[in-house]
Amino acid sequence: MKALFIRWTLTFAAIGVAVVWAFFPQIRGVAADWYSGNTGMPTLLDSELSNVREIKFLGRDQIITNVTVSDLRVVAAAQGSATVGLTLASSEPTALYPSLRIYLQANHQTVRTVVIGPGDYEHQATLVSEPVRVSIRLQPGETGFTASAFYGAGGA
Structure with a gap:
């Protein structure tokens, strides 16, 4: 047993x-x-x-995080241009700033998208929560906008 x-x-x-x-x-x-x-x-x-073509290892100060865009507003408007203000907020402090997509609207429809790289707007050394201002050249009929932040092609 x-x-x-x-x-x-x-x-x-x-x-x-x-x-x-x-x-x-x-x-x-x-x-x-x-x-x-x-x-x-x-x-x-x-x-x-199978679609991964490159892996890039970053230092601790270059963490790619979730970035949100909020507080969209027109700071100043002139004939044919506008200065847009927005707030970028990161889920963790990072030295990598995202590119911005500004979706310009006319008659409540998106008619044009402007991509602004991190080198094309002023920012601090580390992103946590930061107000950002961007100047945009307007075309006739554009009256509204939305924005998003992204990393990737054309990004940091």
């Missing part, structure tokens, strides 16, 4: 080791998410990995 108990215990232990060995990457990923508290964060799928 004791030999039968030992045999079954060793069998289940061997099956457990085999399962852990076979599914180690998945177990490690789930354990890392559980431990770090990052559950529900977006991850790359295997189908998306």
Whole structure:
């Protein structure tokens, strides 16, 4: 009876080791998410990995974060141009500033998009929450605007 108990215990232990060995990457990923508290964060799928062409490692002072644009307003307007004010807010302090997309509207429809790189507007050394002013040349009929921030092609 004791030999039968030992045999079954060793069998289940061997099956457990085999399962852990076979599914180690998945177990490690789930354990890392559980431990770090990052559950529900977006991850790359295997189908998306084939589209990755370059990986760039950044220093701690160059973290790409979530940046939001708020407090949109026209600071000054002149014939054919406007100075637009907005507030950039970052989820973490970063030295990388995003590019800005200004969507100009006429008759409540977006008619033109202006992309402004981080080198084309004044900013501080580190982004946390910062008001930014941008000058835009207007075309006839443009009466409104919205804005967004992005990293990537044309961005930092």
